[in-house]
Amino acid sequence: MPEDLINSFMTGPDENGRFGTYGGRFVSETLMPLILALEEQYENAKTDESFWAEMHDLWTHYVGRPSPLYHAERLTEHLGGARIYLKRDELNHTGAHKINNVLGQIILARRMGKTRIIAETGAGQHGVATATVCAKFGLKCVVYMGAHDVKRQAPNVFRMRLLGAEVVPVTSGRGTLKDAMNDALRDWVTNVRDTFYCIGTVAGPHPYPAMVRDFQSIIGKETREQMMAAEGRLPDTVIAAIGGGSNAMGLFYPFLDDPSVNIIGVEAGGKGVNEKMEHCASLTGGRPGVLHGNRTYLLQDDDGQILEGFSISAGLDYPGIGPEHAWLHDIGRAQYVSITDVEALEAFQLSCEMEGIIPALEPSHALAHVMKIAPGLPSDHLLVMNMCGRGDKDIFTVARALGFDMSDAG
Amino acid sequence: MTRIDDTFAALAQENRKAFVAYVMAGDPDFDTSLEIVRGLPGAGVDVIELGVPFTDPMADGPTIQLAGQRALSGGMTLKSTLELARRFREDNQTTPIVLMGYYNPIYSHGVDRFLADATAAGIDGLIVVDLPPEEDDELCVPAQAAGLNFIRLATPTTDDARLPQVLRNTSGFVYYVSITGITGSAEAEAADVGPEVARIRDAAGLPVVVGFGINAPARARAVAEVSDGVVVGSAIVARIAAGDPVSDVLGFVQSLADGAHGA
Numbered sequence: 001m002p003e004d005l006i007n008s009f010m011t012g013p014d015e016n017g018r019f020g021t022y023g024g025r026f027v028s029e030t031l032m033p034l035i036l037a038l039e040e041q042y043e044n045a046k047t048d049e050s051f052w053a054e055m056h057d058l059w060t061h062y063v064g065r066p067s068p069l070y071h072a073e074r075l076t077e078h079l080g081g082a083r084i085y086l087k088r089d090e091l092n093h094t095g096a097h098k099i100n101n102v103l104g105q106i107i108l109a110r111r112m113g114k115t116r117i118i119a120e121t122g123a124g125q126h127g128v129a130t131a132t133v134c135a136k137f138g139l140k141c142v143v144y145m146g147a148h149d150v151k152r153q154a155p156n157v158f159r160m161r162l163l164g165a166e167v168v169p170v171t172s173g174r175g176t177l178k179d180a181m182n183d184a185l186r187d188w189v190t191n192v193r194d195t196f197y198c199i200g201t202v203a204g205p206h207p208y209p210a211m212v213r214d215f216q217s218i219i220g221k222e223t224r225e226q227m228m229a230a231e232g233r234l235p236d237t238v239i240a241a242i243g244g245g246s247n248a249m250g251l252f253y254p255f256l257d258d259p260s261v262n263i264i265g266v267e268a269g270g271k272g273v274n275e276k277m278e279h280c281a282s283l284t285g286g287r288p289g290v291l292h293g294n295r296t297y298l299l300q301d302d303d304g305q306i307l308e309g310f311s312i313s314a315g316l317d318y319p320g321i322g323p324e325h326a327w328l329h330d331i332g333r334a335q336y337v338s339i340t341d342v343e344a345l346e347a348f349q350l351s352c353e354m355e356g357i358i359p360a361l362e363p364s365h366a367l368a369h370v371m372k373i374a375p376g377l378p379s380d381h382l383l384v385m386n387m388c389g390r391g392d393k394d395i396f397t398v399a400r401a402l403g404f405d406m407s408d409a410g
Numbered sequence: 411m412t413r414i415d416d417t418f419a420a421l422a423q424e425n426r427k428a429f430v431a432y433v434m435a436g437d438p439d440f441d442t443s444l445e446i447v448r449g450l451p452g453a454g455v456d457v458i459e460l461g462v463p464f465t466d467p468m469a470d471g472p473t474i475q476l477a478g479q480r481a482l483s484g485g486m487t488l489k490s491t492l493e494l495a496r497r498f499r500e501d502n503q504t505t506p507i508v509l510m511g512y513y514n515p516i517y518s519h520g521v522d523r524f525l526a527d528a529t530a531a532g533i534d535g536l537i538v539v540d541l542p543p544e545e546d547d548e549l550c551v552p553a554q555a556a557g558l559n560f561i562r563l564a565t566p567t568t569d570d571a572r573l574p575q576v577l578r579n580t581s582g583f584v585y586y587v588s589i590t591g592i593t594g595s596a597e598a599e600a601a602d603v604g605p606e607v608a609r610i611r612d613a614a615g616l617p618v619v620v621g622f623g624i625n626a627p628a629r630a631r632a633v634a635e636v637s638d639g640v641v642v643g644s645a646i647v648a649r650i651a652a653g654d655p656v657s658d659v660l661g662f663v664q665s666l667a668d669g670a671h672g673a
Contacts, residue, residue, distance in 0.1 A: 290513045
């Protein structure tokens with residue numbers, strides 16, 4: 001559809017779960033009835049005041065929302081251009097934006113009478129958030145995590161176990177996030193009657209991409225109000241990092257119909273987006289395909305076999321991207337760029353040194369792009385970057401990358 | 411009338427149940443796989459299900475996942491899967507071949523080009539696990555227009571309200587998935603399966619073949635007794651994985667076929 005025929009970018013998905021040609025419900029028949037039931041449940045919840053009252057109560061008292069919109073003065077001064085604000089979602093309970101969405105899904109699961117929650121996790125942030133909310137509500141929780149990630153994210157594995165979750169190391173395929181998602185789907189198809197699959201990003205079969213976006217949109221809604229209060233107008237640019245793309249979709253969505261707001265998503269460029277494919281930039285280095293219930297851009301070979309992504313950030317290490325991003329990319333409403341591991345590490349250090357904020361490696365990618373563009377923008381240009389997670393989980397990875405020996409920290 | 415329709419018509423006439431065997435194309439390698447597929451009709455197989463290897467087989471258990479990985483690491487692709495079928499057709503014009511797999515390799519190949527290539531290779535039907543009726547416009551409708559059967563999976567979660575939608579664009583036969591789960595996991599119970607098969611057959615007016623969880627001749631026979639046929643996959647693939655000689659694999663297939671045909 002030509003852009004001038006669209007009078008809103010916020011009406012998707014259609015009744016078939018499509019954003020343009022992307023999205024859909026590409027799942028096995030066993031799961032279809034459950035996905036339709038979830039869709040119905042979610043449609044009811046959307047307009048149910050008691051549902052949102054419960055969400056807001058938990059967001060306020062359990063998560064600690066609203067998260068601050070913080071003017072990063074020294075960073076602004078250092079880069080010498082745009083006025084930089086950080087949306088502080090790393091201050092949420094459990095240290096990332098993931099819990100915004102988990103709360104919504106677990107409340108729905110309870111309404112559907114499901115007693116067992118499963119989730120996939122890469123870096124462990126979604127797994128920790130899910131284990132946390134399950135502990136709070138006394139639900140059984142099983143988290144699938146690639147065996148490789150279990151090893152490199154040991155602190156989060158221990159956190160999940162402390163919270164009472166069972167962590168299943170996934171060795172099928174190549175033991176990565178996409179394989180963890182495969183095994184979660186296999187579990188779901190086996191235990192379909194009592195189990196709810198809590199997906200951590202804006203991907204999967206309809207209604208997940210729309211539902212997760214709606215739960216994460218609290219980020220953009222707050223940003224809008226906070227920026228109006230701080231500056232009396234909307235931001236000029238909003239920027240977020242993208243793996244599956246849930247924190248980005250949450251920030252972007254409330255601004256889609258404001259043409260003055262420039263929207264930028266930052267993918268993980270790993271060792272560089274080139275024919276060696278050692279990256280996770282699905283939009284800049286992939287092409288459309290079907291995986292995990294939806295059509296979207298995927299890293300794949302000529303035969304349609306899915307390739308492994310590569311990134312220093314376990315949270316961005318996924319060969320696909322949410323279907324709404326694929327659509328926004330194609331119609332040009334949002335711009336998508338990529339940042340390499342090296343650039344992200346540099347941004348990580350700058351945030352520590354300039355603002356006293358140890359960022360996760362995921363938002364470090366977004367910050368690296370801010371570092372590229374901010375100097376060229378005027379001083380009245382309002383730029384918001386989503387600081388979607390804190391870096392505690394990443395200090396070991398960063399130490400290794402910087403050649404710092406943790407065993408000899410004295 | 412497709413080869414699948416002819417086969418089931420002939421079986422019905424003889425009052426026999428169908429035996430369907432699944433193997434992964436290119437497992438453990440192209441030549442051995444072709445030799446096995448060529449031997450299946452002689453071992454009593456009525457319909458061949460040929461797996462198309464895929465990196466992310468979400469409905470399959472470890473046995474078939476590993477078979478796919480073996481095939482892929484040997485360089486197998488959708489294209490060479492069709493080539494294997496074409497070679498089989500050189501000296502067999504009667505045994506139907508159903509491709510079973512996932513949508514992305516087909517989508518990547520291009521649906522129109524795939525349908526032309528599959529028809530030319532002598533493929534008779536398709537089972538695509540991640541294409542439910544909600545996505546019929548993608549492949550199901552064009553495949554039927556191209557003269558291929560699109561075989562639908564019905565499952566224990568497919569209730570009466572949903573069944574008509576699942577059956578609407580299906581042809582050839584209906585594949586009843588006997589368990590909620592993945593291939594090669596739980597065991598199918600004839601007592602549970604019988605009433606479901608009857609319910610689906612009444613609604614479909616097509617033969618109903620049962621798969622998932624059938625791993626031995628006695629179980630093949632028990633399930634065949636309450637259905638129109640059975641599919642065995644993982645149990646055969648496990649013999650191939652163990653490195654059994656082709657003659658032993660085919661001997662095992664024959665024992666399963668005898669079980670199903672004994673019903």
